[in-house]
Each structure stands twice: as C-alpha cells, then as structure tokens.
Amino acid sequence: MTTVRIVHLYPRELGINGDRGNVLALHQRLEWRGVAAEVLEVGPGEALPNDADIVVIGSGPQSALDAVNVDARRHAQALRDHLGAGGALLAVGAGMHVLAREHSDRDGAMREGVDVLPVTVAAASRRRVGEVLGLPDTAVGGEVATRFAGFVNHGVTLDVLDDATPLTQLDRGFGNDREAREGAPAAEGVRVGLAVGTHLHGPVLPMNPSLADELLSAALLRHGSSLPPADERIRHADDMARRSRAAIAARLGRSGVSV
Amino acid sequence: MRNRLAVVVGRAVRVLARMRGGGSAIPGGIALRISPGFLEHAIGELPHGVIFVTGSNGKSTTTNMLVSVLRSHGLSVFSNPSGGNLPQGIASALLAVVPLDGRVRDDIAVIEVDEAYGVGLSQRIPPTDVLLLNLQVDQLNRFHEPDRVRQMLARIADAASRRVIVNAADPNTAALGRAGRPERELVTFDVAAEVLAESAHGVAAAPSASVAHADEGRALPDPSVLVVRSEGARVELEVNGVRASAALPARGLHYAVDAAAAVAAARSVLGERFDLSTAIGALGSLGAVYGRGEVISARGQQVEIVMMKNPPSLQLNLDALDRTPSRLLLAVDEGTPDPSWIYDTDLSRIDHVDIVSGTKAWQWATRLAYAGIPVGRVIEDFPHAVDAFLALPAPDGDEPKTALVNYELMMQLRLAMGYLDLEGGA
Ligand SMILES: [Zn+2]
Numbered sequence: 001m002t003t004v005r006i007v008h009l010y011p012r013e014l015g016i017n018g019d020r021g022n023v024l025a026l027h028q029r030l031e032w033r034g035v036a037a038e039v040l041e042v043g044p045g046e047a048l049p050n051d052a053d054i055v056v057i058g059s060g061p062q063s064a065l066d067a068v069n070v071d072a073r074r075h076a077q078a079l080r081d082h083l084g085a086g087g088a089l090l091a092v093g094a095g096m097h098v099l100a101r102e103h104s105d106r107d108g109a110m111r112e113g114v115d116v117l118p119v120t121v122a123a124a125s126r127r128r129v130g131e132v133l134g135l136p137d138t139a140v141g142g143e144v145a146t147r148f149a150g151f152v153n154h155g156v157t158l159d160v161l162d163d164a165t166p167l168t169q170l171d172r173g174f175g176n177d178r179e180a181r182e183g184a185p186a187a188e189g190v191r192v193g194l195a196v197g198t199h200l201h202g203p204v205l206p207m208n209p210s211l212a213d214e215l216l217s218a219a220l221l222r223h224g225s226s227l228p229p230a231d232e233r234i235r236h237a238d239d240m241a242r243r244s245r246a247a248i249a250a251r252l253g254r255s256g257v258s259v
Numbered sequence: 260m261r262n263r264l265a266v267v268v269g270r271a272v273r274v275l276a277r278m279r280g281g282g283s284a285i286p287g288g289i290a291l292r293i294s295p296g297f298l299e300h301a302i303g304e305l306p307h308g309v310i311f312v313t314g315s316n317g318k319s320t321t322t323n324m325l326v327s328v329l330r331s332h333g334l335s336v337f338s339n340p341s342g343g344n345l346p347q348g349i350a351s352a353l354l355a356v357v358p359l360d361g362r363v364r365d366d367i368a369v370i371e372v373d374e375a376y377g378v379g380l381s382q383r384i385p386p387t388d389v390l391l392l393n394l395q396v397d398q399l400n401r402f403h404e405p406d407r408v409r410q411m412l413a414r415i416a417d418a419a420s421r422r423v424i425v426n427a428a429d430p431n432t433a434a435l436g437r438a439g440r441p442e443r444e445l446v447t448f449d450v451a452a453e454v455l456a457e458s459a460h461g462v463a464a465a466p467s468a469s470v471a472h473a474d475e476g477r478a479l480p481d482p483s484v485l486v487v488r489s490e491g492a493r494v495e496l497e498v499n500g501v502r503a504s505a506a507l508p509a510r511g512l513h514y515a516v517d518a519a520a521a522v523a524a525a526r527s528v529l530g531e532r533f534d535l536s537t538a539i540g541a542l543g544s545l546g547a548v549y550g551r552g553e554v555i556s557a558r559g560q561q562v563e564i565v566m567m568k569n570p571p572s573l574q575l576n577l578d579a580l581d582r583t584p585s586r587l588l589l590a591v592d593e594g595t596p597d598p599s600w601i602y603d604t605d606l607s608r609i610d611h612v613d614i615v616s617g618t619k620a621w622q623w624a625t626r627l628a629y630a631g632i633p634v635g636r637v638i639e640d641f642p643h644a645v646d647a648f649l650a651l652p653a654p655d656g657d658e659p660k661t662a663l664v665n666y667e668l669m670m671q672l673r674l675a676m677g678y679l680d681l682e683g684g685a
Binding site: 015016017018019020021024025028060061062063129130131151153201202203206207233236237240241243244246247251 | 405593597599602603618621625626628639
C-alpha cells in the first residue's frame with residue numbers, strides 16, 4: 001500500500017503564520033481519500049529522509065531565518081536530489097528566502113542561500129502587507145481561470161532567475177517586485193517544475209486547494225498511482241475555500257471574478 | 260499656560276464629543292497638540308512614580324488589578340481606562356480628572372502602554388517602574404515579527420528609572436530582565452513548574468532564536484510572587500512563604516499570571532505597607548474586564564464573551580473553557596487582517612460551531628472543515644449573525660451561550676446587546 005511521506009522542515013522556527021495548515025491540508029486531503037500519509041518534522045541538526053514525497057518549509061521572522069540559514073545548507077544536495085527524483089516542494093515566506101540562491105540578512109547585505117529555488121531575495125524599502133489575488137501563471141491566457149488568493153506580509157523584493165516562472169500573476173496586491181495595478185499584473189512567487197515558492201499565507205494550500213492537489217498528484221505519481229476523486233468532505237472544504245477567495249476578491253474590488 | 264489652555268479646550272471638546280455619543284481619544288489628541296508636554300506635566304512628578312504596564316497580552320487586566328490592589332492599600336491612583344493605551348487616550352483620561360493647572364494630584368499613576376507607542380511615550384514620561392508581562396505572537400500584520408516587539412519592550416524597560424518587574428515564566432521577558440542595567444532593581448513573578456506542566460500550552464510565549472541565549476546577563480532574583488495553583492477562575496499565590504487564594508475575573512492561567520504580576524508590582528511599590536490579604540481581597544472584588552470572560556445579558560440571554568485578540572489569547576482562552584460550549588458563535592472581521600494563525604491553534608476544546616460570522620467567516624469555515632468541526636451556518640453579516648445566535652435555544656442549565664470574537668466584534672456584540680459604554684471612552 002502507498003504511503004505518501006510529507007516532510008515539514010523547521011516547523012518550530014519557520015511556522016509562525018499558520019504554516020501547519022499547509023501540512024494539514026496535504027495530510028487531510030489524502031486521509032479523506034483513503035490514502036495513507038505520514039508527516040515527519042525535521043528540525044535543526046536533524047537529517048532529511050531520502051524517501052520524502054513532499055517537503056514543506058514555512059514562514060517566520062528574520063531572526064528565525066538567521067537561525068536556520070546555515071543549518072539549511074546541509075540539505076542543499078538532498079533537496080536537489082528530491083526534486084530531481086520527481087519530489088515536490090512548497091516554500092512559503094522566509095522558507096522561500098532560505099532556499100533562494102541569495103537573500104539579504106538583517107542589515108540588507110546579500111548572502112548565500114541553499115540555492116534550490118532560482119530566486120534572489122533583497123530587502124525592500126518598505127513592508128508589503130495585505131490581501132492579494134491573481135491567476136496562476138500557468139493559466140494566464142488559458143481556459144482555466146480559478147484565481148489564487150491569500151495574504152502577504154514581508155519586506156523583500158524577489159527576482160525570478162533562469163527559466164523559472166512566477167507562481168501567479170496578481171491582479172491585486174503586492175507581488176515580487178511591485179504592487180499590481182489595473183491592467184498591469186504583478187508576478188508573485190516562483191515555480192520550477194514541482195518546486196513552488198510564494199509569499200501567500202492563508203495558508204496557501206487550504207485556501208487554494210488546486211495547488212494542494214497538484215502537489216499530491218505529483219507525490220502519488222512517484223508511487224505509480226493517481227489521486228482518487230474528491231469526496232463530500234473535500235468538496236465542502238473546497239467550497240469554503242472558494243468563498244474565502246471570493247470574499248478576498250470582493251474586498252480587493254474584484255467582485256464576481258472567477259475564483 | 261499652554262497646559263491650562265490644553266485643559267480648557269480639551270475639556271470643552273470632551274463635553275461636545277460625549278454629547279454626540281462619541282468617546283474617545285479626540286479630546287486628548289487636541290490637548291496634546293496645544294501642549295505637547297501635557298502628559299509629563301500632568302504625571303511627571305507623582306510621589307510614588309509612574310508604572311508602565313506592557314506586553315502582548317493581559318495589559319488591561321493587569322492594569323485593572325494593580326490599580327485595585329494599590330487603592331485597597333489607601334493609595335490614590337491615576338490610570339488610563341482599559342484599551343485607551345495610546346498617548347491621546349491617556350491624555351483624554353487625564354482631561355477627566357486634572358484640575359485647571361493640569362497636574363494630577365494622585366499618589367501614583369499606573370499606565371497601560373501599547374508596545375509600539377510605549378517606546379515614544381517612555382521618552383516623554385520616563386516611567387519609574389516598568390512591568391513586562393509577556394511576549395507572544397501578536398498582530399504580525401502590524402508588528403511583523405516578535406523580535407521587533409522584543410526590541411520595543413527592551414527600550415521601554417530601559418526607560419525605567421527605578422525598577423523593572425518581569426514575568427520569569429516567559430523566557431522572552433525573563434531574558435529582557437537579565438539583560439537590563441544592573442543598577443536598576445529587578446523584580447520577578449513566576450509560575451511553579453507543576454502548574455506550567457499541567458496547562459495545555461504553558462504561557463504561550465513567542466518562540467525566538469535569541470532566547471537560546473536566555474541565561475546570559477544578570478541572574479534573576481527569586482520570584483516576589485509565585486503562582487502555585489491555577490484552577491478555573493481561582494489562583495493561589497505564594498508571597499514570602501505565605502500562600503493565599505484569590506478569585507479572578509475570568510478563567511485561565513493567563514489571568515492567574517496577570518494577578519501575580521499585579522501583586523508583584525504592588526508589593527514592590529508599597530514595600531512595608533503591602534498586605535497580602537488586602538491584595539487578595541482587592542483581586543476578588545474585580546469584575547470581568549471588557550470581553551475577557553465577561554458574561555453579558557440582554558434580550559433574556561446570557562452570553563459569555565471570549566476574545567481572540569491573537570493566537571495566544573485564543574489558545575489560552577480555549578484552554579480555560581470549563582466546558583465544551585453547547586451554543587457557540589465564532590466571528591472575525593478586518594480587525595484581524597490575516598487570520599492564517601488559526602491553523603496553529605489547537606481547537607480540540609470545541610466540537611461544533613453554531614454560527615460563523617464576520618468578513619473572515621469563510622476562512623474560519625475552511626479551517627473548521629479541516630479540523631472536522633461541523634458548522635451550523637455561516638452568516639457573514641455580523642448584526643444578522645447576532646440576531647440568529649440570540650434566537651437559538653439557550654443551553655441547558657446555567658450555561659451561557661459563548662461568543663468567540665475578535666476585539667472589534669466584541670465591541671459590536673456588546674453594543675448589539677445594549678451595552679453602550681465604550682472601552683477607552685474616558
Ligand atoms: Zn518573504
């Protein structure tokens with residue numbers, strides 16, 4: 001029988017803003033579908049297991065980022081191997097900064113990151129706080145137009161490098177390097193294959209379950225199986241999430257857009 | 260002269276504001292504009308000094324307790340009303356009591372101080388004593404991270420000319436006490452290890468990387484006041500080897516810690532005059548503070564208000580529930596811009612929610628879906644939700660209905676139930 005292995009990296013240090021909700025969403029959505037799942041928490045000094053299917057790393061304050069930055073470099077090769085073998089990764093906020101190629105320290109000086117996500121993260125001149133709404137970058141111009149929504153709270157600008165793409169094209173709220181305006185969307189987050197980085201809280205997976213199911217499908221594919229259909233409990237949770245996104249859209253002056 | 264003018268104009272504005280049913284900080288703001296030195300002129304030279312009370316949670320409750328304990332010992336005390344903890348709010352409160360010369364005649368001032376505004380305030384009115392309650396994860400949309408608040412608390416504490424009183428059970432405030440200047444008196448209050456071990460989530464201190472170095476700096480003195488038992492709305496305190504039990508305004512270890520904080524501060528101010536049984540009596544005489552475990556009644560209904568100001572207050576208030584609520588309203592609005600942290604809260608104390616409301620209702624409903632906790636109805640509009648909630652049959656026996664709300668909706672709920680006084684409205 002298949003067991004999906006979810007690794008929660010630094011849950012104590014990087015877990016200040018509901019990050020457990022992302023792990024909960026992955027775990028619960030498998031359980032509701034009758035798929036066995038295991039969550040393993042990995043703290044500083046501990047080893048990353050080599051059979052993880054999905055690695056989740058969450059958000060936290062600058063002090064926590066400073067505290068785990070050196071420890072995290074131990075995992076650089078293991079994380080690259082994980083992604084190379086079809087594993088999935090979700091990195092939110094400071095978790096994304098830690099895994100960046102470079103990010104700024106408390107004083108704004110750039111320093112080396114784990115370099116698993118092709119982004120650089122620099123200190124911004126002001127804090128970016130508020131709700132956001134946007135289309136998944138993969139959906140722009142396409143038929144599927146279910147929007148992502150969430151809340152960002154950070155003080156950085158993000159450069160997406162190489163051939164990586166943003167996760168989302170925001171139509172409202174603060175993106176990687178600027179605020180979205182009417183007719184001028186702003187890119188948010190980063191995606192390279194099954195590695196996803198974002199500043200979206202919500203937390204992002206319960207709020208945007210299509211992303212959760214994408215990561216779960218990838219995990220099950222590694223075991224040669226596919227994601228069973230949603231049951232009533234999942235449909236209910238997703239309906240609540242859709243209404244959450246609709247409420248955010250309305251607050252951002254985008255009532256009625258497809259969420 | 261400017262202070263006299265500030266008093267006269269501020270008073271006039273206050274009368275007008277009250278006639279229009281408003282409260283508030285506006286008169287104080289005007290007085291401060293007329294005389295920027297209004298606050299220090301008013302309370303800068305009181306015989307027993309100025310105590311600042313600050314921290315993430317429990318400021319209003321502790322201030323209320325400390326004032327009561329000091330008054331029971333015969334001191335006359337100036338204090339800002341609960342919630343009025345910004346400079347304008349404090350100035351408004353002063354306008355209500357000062358004579359024309361603008362100088363308070365009381366023995367001592369006990370001021371509840373907002374963490375962020377307290378930094379500037381502590382420069383304008385240097386406190387003699389600073390009481391640091393705790394540092395918890397709070398208002399991340401405003402403060403961004405606990406470390407910034409830690410720095411704010413450090414600066415406020417640094418302004419104390421005489422004494423710093425810290426919570427030794429919170430590693431954050433304990434470290435701030437250790438790091439303080441050695442010439443200043445350091446007083447602590449603490450929670451016995453057994454009591455901490457029994458509570459589901461301890462004192463819910465903010466996690467911090469820098470607390471790893473918490474044992475650096477000066478040693479903490481033995482606690483002046485120790486919580487040796489916390490059960491429901493009662494606390495047993497140990498002071499100088501003597502134990503006494505007091506009634507609290509609401510249930511929970513956090514209120515027990517607030518009581519220890521207030522007694523420790525009062526004891527250090529009063530010195531020889533301090534009397535434990537007088538203090539215990541003063542604590543027991545307090546009613547619930549605004550929305551913190553307060554039971555209000557209207558339209559033939561009893562509703563207990565449980566506030567979720569931030570993650571630790573929600574968790575500690577849930578931990579302190581003495582029963583699984585059988586009629587529960589849960590409501591959050593834009594006063595809580597990012598409710599992501601509800602996923603960090605252990606919700607095992609509730610088994611269903613009758614009505615979820617507020618602009619963040621669907622986010623709560625999503626969270627509850629993942630916790631497997633059934634929801635009766637979602638009614639975004641809060642006044643309609645309150646009507647529907649009051650229309651539900653009352654619980655059996657003497658159990659009140661329970662409303663779990665954020666600060667802003669707590670205020671609205673009180674108004675909807677006919678409680679017209681406003682917190683902070685001097
Ligand atoms: Zn960030």
